[in-house]
Amino acid sequence: MVTREQELVRTVVYKHPEALEDVQTHYCPGCTHGIAHRLIAEVVDELGIQDRTISVSPVGCAVFAYEYFDLDGVEAAHGRAPAMATGLKRVWPDRVVFTYQGDGDLAAIGTAEIMHAAARGENITVIFINNAIYGMTGGQMAPTSLPGQRTKSSPMGRDVKIAGYPLRMSELLADMDGAAYVVRRSLHSVREIRKAKKAIRTAFMTQISGLGFSMVELLSSCPTNWGFSPPDALKWVEENMVPYYPLGDYKVIEAVKALE
Amino acid sequence: MVTREQELVRTVVYKHPEALEDVQTHYCPGCTHGIAHRLIAEVVDELGIQDRTISVSPVGCAVFAYEYFDLDGVEAAHGRAPAMATGLKRVWPDRVVFTYQGDGDLAAIGTAEIMHAAARGENITVIFINNAIYGMTGGQMAPTSLPGQRTKSSPMGRDVKIAGYPLRMSELLADMDGAAYVVRRSLHSVREIRKAKKAIRTAFMTQISGLGFSMVELLSSCPTNWGFSPPDALKWVEENMVPYYPLGDYKVIEAVKALE
Amino acid sequence: MSAELMKGNVAIAEAAVRAGLEAYFGYPITPQTELLEHLSKRMVELERVFVQAESEVAAINMVYGAACAGARVMTSSSGPGISLMQEGLSYIAASEVPCVVVDMMRGGPGLGNIQPSQGDYFQVTRSAGHGDYHPIVLAPASVQEAIDLTFEAFDLADKYRHLVFVVGDGLIGQMMEPAVMPEMRPIRPRPDWAVSGKDGREKHIITSINLGAERNEAANLRIQDRIRVIRENEQRSLEWNIEDARILVVGFGTAGRVALSSVKMAREAGLPVGLFRPITLWPFPEKRLAEIVDGGIQAILVVEMNAGQMIDDVRLVVGHDVPVSHYGRLGGAVPLPDDVLHEIEKIAANIGLTATAMAG
Amino acid sequence: MSAELMKGNVAIAEAAVRAGLEAYFGYPITPQTELLEHLSKRMVELERVFVQAESEVAAINMVYGAACAGARVMTSSSGPGISLMQEGLSYIAASEVPCVVVDMMRGGPGLGNIQPSQGDYFQVTRSAGHGDYHPIVLAPASVQEAIDLTFEAFDLADKYRHLVFVVGDGLIGQMMEPAVMPEMRPIRPRPDWAVSGKDGREKHIITSINLGAERNEAANLRIQDRIRVIRENEQRSLEWNIEDARILVVGFGTAGRVALSSVKMAREAGLPVGLFRPITLWPFPEKRLAEIVDGGIQAILVVEMNAGQMIDDVRLVVGHDVPVSHYGRLGGAVPLPDDVLHEIEKIAANIGLTATAMAG
């Protein structure tokens, strides 16, 4: 006989997070931008900071991120999100300010801004979507495109003799004395997605605790411009990007370790 | 008795190099910009490349470097010397192109350009004069100013909580796959000056051999804006800058080692 | 040499290649990205220089370097990217080195959108960076014109050692039309003044700093002299139905092209309307415009895809002599022939012209 | 509130502090560096925000962020730096957030020099980035005016949620003059529309992207409407010896100030000359200028430290009704009173005015 205590109740264990608007995004089918959005929103919900968080959207496929987060938000010029976030954070030191940036945005045109935000130890959080391509403009080579990768502007494959080598931003930013938490995660599998969420949580906690600059780099897919199905695109992340961009913790200062 | 062979002949063992114009520079007394110029000119002379070398001057105290080198030269926008050098070198691949840049120029406004020139493995040479200050504009804080350093824009001393931490450019650029030779030297003593010259020579050789991006960072003095006598300024380099910016070889690829 | 159906952006890229382009530096931005993409393939094929820069700031400074080396060089962008190039453009102009910049204007200000616009007329004709100068600005209205003007832009740049803009808008860039490509020209030798290593001659220096007001004033006067010559010699425009016109429609690029449909409609309705389409935005074709206006124009309608920019140049020519009105669509909207026709009709009514009165 | 001898740059910085400046972001450049230096001390003392940015590009985007947060915010620069800010300025204008930008113009183009200039008139009044808009532009000619206009600039910026430029030149920035500082005002509360975290209200978004021509046209029309109101309400100018003048000298900032000496000299010589000095460069004080010209002006002399930029605005007002001539010094040179007087005399002779004829 089933006692009342043993009675099973059908309970929601996963639903759309509060901090995410209930609207359809413009992202392509299977694009991991959607996953990253969700993880951020979940973390904002869990930390209970929806009312004091400000998003800074990039120029890139995520240009409308502010429409999807149910948060106050601004839209920065291409690559300048860290500068804009600096302006916001300095005059609202008790708010949580994060930027959401693509690899063209952060690692090409915005190189100086991200490096100096980290050097200043700017107390902001950066979510860096590295999909090895310029998604929004239709698939040109990004600074992060892999050697040999075919794109619309490297049609014969990225030739390192002409176009140079990819930048590994987490490694570079970890070198900055002002950086408190810099890690690389991936969105190519459920396991990695879960780890990514944890890192995003730590990054936000780093900021809330006033410990300085935090960044989570997320290896991501662009099925449309890579020309793969969404599952194949995730496989490409795992097989090609992860070896080039090793996952791991590049900088975790002691005070952050204490948070984790 | 003195034989003809033993007879002593008074011979010039050091004179003004060919590749340096015989004019007075506008640099302040004791400023090490002058030493750096001389070393470059000596190397150009020794390598016999005066006729095919192109200088790219920065915006900074060295804005008129092109007037002092007896070389073809251009003057770049503030921080953009590596981009301008890229344009020159790509269309003149068999010429020797070098930039001469200050720390404001290279490590602040020009961060993106230097990082990407290195990432591309641009086959140019960069002489980077790190004097921990904006000399030309009268002594404001540079990205390289030391924590606590008093400048015209950090009158109470650089407060890392507000202004962040210095960038160590050699360390950062060494992380780039396109960089072939990245070293830090100093101009604070005769011994170090001699080492600096050797490094400049290797950097030029790296370029001539088509091995990719080369940079020599030179710790330098700015007696005027630091407010020290020239000898004290050199002492300050030794005692304060060298510990923060350790001298050494940050990246020397195998092919370059073979040159040395 | 038969016509091919070509997209404006690709046509411009290929025309540049045929004009002897040695080096291209650029950064992707809609609506000009196909231009960069075409060159990423073609330049590499031809063993010429193609570099996708890390930003528009870097791109224009790479152009500056290659231009100092005497190479035929080009970049391309749109609104936000052109804004980022302003400092570099000013250095290039001050240094008197030739180069070609393509600007496919999009709806501004800010990120705006990527629809066709002419909102950056002031930016390209008036300032293009700090300091006193005007670039030469060419404004095609069709793919064929885009080809022809791009091809010529390089010669103009060389001739005057000056910065030449080819400006279009999203429509010119994205539209396909039949057009004929010129033959491939050999790459021209690098000019004498170039920086190349001082092999066997006095050293060459290219710089834009001129300490002391006197020196910089002298440099500026040299630029102003050149600008005066350009203004004298290079004004260009096209015109339709001018002879007996009483109302003159003025518009460039896409707006001018749309206006042509309206002018034809108005003519069919018996209204004495003509069209004046500037090809050079700077120098503005003021001489020809003044002549036409003197020939009996009673009212002018300026049609632009902006809030009223070229209208200043028209008013500077005609003063208060003739009423000048504006029809503008903003932020990426394109005027429709019917709407322009409607404006023409209003003006006709205002100045007492009726279709019947003039017909026949 | 007694007068102090103050350097223009420092005076502007301190005036901003007293107007309730909450945050300053900037990058050093001559001839405005003392402004940044003063604030590096003062802002920190007052526990307000001072950040020396890594570049002007970063500085203007920091300003953009702080402006979105509703803070009173400012940056300052000169020629090359202002050029680098063009993209950010356009975003700020499109986003309709208030801020103040100080531009101490220097000799251009390119690196040019650091001597006083007015060569960026077009850049600040016409485009300041891509897209259709005009910033409000205030042009002081003395340290006191620099203080007063800076102080007011913040209120204008708030009132119209618009970008306000205070433009000077090396002279205004470097000169010391006795001047009186206003009292320190408390920092105003952040406005309702600011981005601050959506605590208990609908979320606030500040963006400049408007996909679709319709949306962006609507946004542009809103900006244009505001611009029309500003143009209607905010034209300002000063004038001297206008009543019986036959020749009108027009000049702003330092050029206008120098011209005042010349006008006085001309009056002493019996020539009926007046001076019109625009305080707002945009909106250009066209209404008052038109009135003055209607009052019997027979010729106009525009004096500028450039190759002829504001003269377009003068000619747009007067058309061909009155001859307009230009006296300009370029690239950092400053006109001298004697030279301007000489120009006045030439014009007087041209239009048949002689000192004796008019004296008495």
Added chain:
Amino acid sequence: MQEEVIFAGFGGQGVLFAGQLLAYAAMHEGKHVTWIPSYGPEMRGGTANCTVVVSDDPIGSPIVQHPGVAVVFNNPSMLKYEGLVKPGGLLVVNSSLVTATTDRDDITVLNIPATDTANELGESRLTNMILSGAMLAVRPMVSIDTLIETITAKLPQRKRHLLEINVKAIKKGVELAQQQLTPA
């Protein structure tokens, strides 16, 4: 003579290519022609459409507000363009996917089950050719022969094997249109 045609549907339905093919054909017939895509947001997904203007005279405006012809491949396009076709114009509807209907009686409406027919031909990507054929059957701005010649010339080597079936699709489109206009 000037004809303006809007092709509208999803990205991936061959909408842009249908327009380009018409433009090439018109060019080969010596006509003036412009083709322009509505290059939407700087990002993937969403709808795709293009406008082709074919004229005996130089073309003023390459974009039109009220096209003479609209060829709609899906529901969103139907909703957007049905009302914009100018009176006396033609609306070609891919009735396999479009469920919305029009109540306009001032235009000709062709309901062509193009996707179903394409699937029957064994290749859903022929939807665009069927609709093009149908459209030209009613508005012969270029001849069907020219269209077929053009596709013959344009099909890249690696797609050669699809030529026959493309031609078949075009002809099928013509047939379906004629059936619908001439009541059986």
Added chain:
Amino acid sequence: MQEEVIFAGFGGQGVLFAGQLLAYAAMHEGKHVTWIPSYGPEMRGGTANCTVVVSDDPIGSPIVQHPGVAVVFNNPSMLKYEGLVKPGGLLVVNSSLVTATTDRDDITVLNIPATDTANELGESRLTNMILSGAMLAVRPMVSIDTLIETITAKLPQRKRHLLEINVKAIKKGVELAQQQLTPA
């Protein structure tokens, strides 16, 4: 009344301060005044000079081509400004360092061995005060008393002990000028 004075010399000779002191003094006398440095190249070293205009009326141009007074501290400044002083003007020369001479007879020339005198007073940095005193002895655009009051007010606390010697220097300058003008 309007007086224009150029002070010119090396950086470090107190040239700019001499100008500012005059400007402050003029301000305290209720006059209109402007002070402007010739802010040379964006870099150190070289010459320094400044222009002070003192006037009863609002000042038009703060810079002048032909000053009424030039105070030259060194040779290069002598060469540059000697010819620019307007006829009837005054040239004050630091004869300790300036070896060049002038042959103009349309201006008053004061040769003041200021650096030597300053050294005699035990502080070479008093050169500027000596020259200022000499200048005002001939062109009393502000009174010596005001100048002394001004320096008394302006000298920062940590330089207080130098007040007396500064005042002495000013008076010495006046004295030297008077000696020179009134042949003994």
Added chain:
Amino acid sequence: MATGTIVINEARCKGCTLCTTVCPKGIIEMAEGRVNQKGYIPAVLVDPENQCTGCAICAVICPDVCITVYRDIPAAKLQPATA
């Protein structure tokens, strides 16, 4: 073994198939011959045997947040206080 179910917001689904590749029970499939309003083939739960464990793996990978996950949880665990 835990039991549960999921509800897929079909209108929001973009048919990317990612959920189908990760479900440990293999009970998510793409709908056949059906497209949603946006023209995408939606994913559907095909779970006649109630195999779904409510593990939420599908939800974790869904880029469009289309999946709501339910799990059958003992009442005791749910309301420990009031139990």
Added chain:
Amino acid sequence: MATGTIVINEARCKGCTLCTTVCPKGIIEMAEGRVNQKGYIPAVLVDPENQCTGCAICAVICPDVCITVYRDIPAAKLQPATA
């Protein structure tokens, strides 16, 4: 011990004193009571005892390339070929 001398271009010298701090023989001094055309006190060689070795250390540190260094070298070493 090698012998030599230096010639200082006094007009070019900026009086920075660096050479005086490095000469191992301590034979460079700043001129007294004398400035050059630019107003700088120049460095001068004070070497009555011919102590200079021509080691060029002074030249290596001189930022203004004012110093020409001579060393007395055996003729043999100079022209080995023709010796």
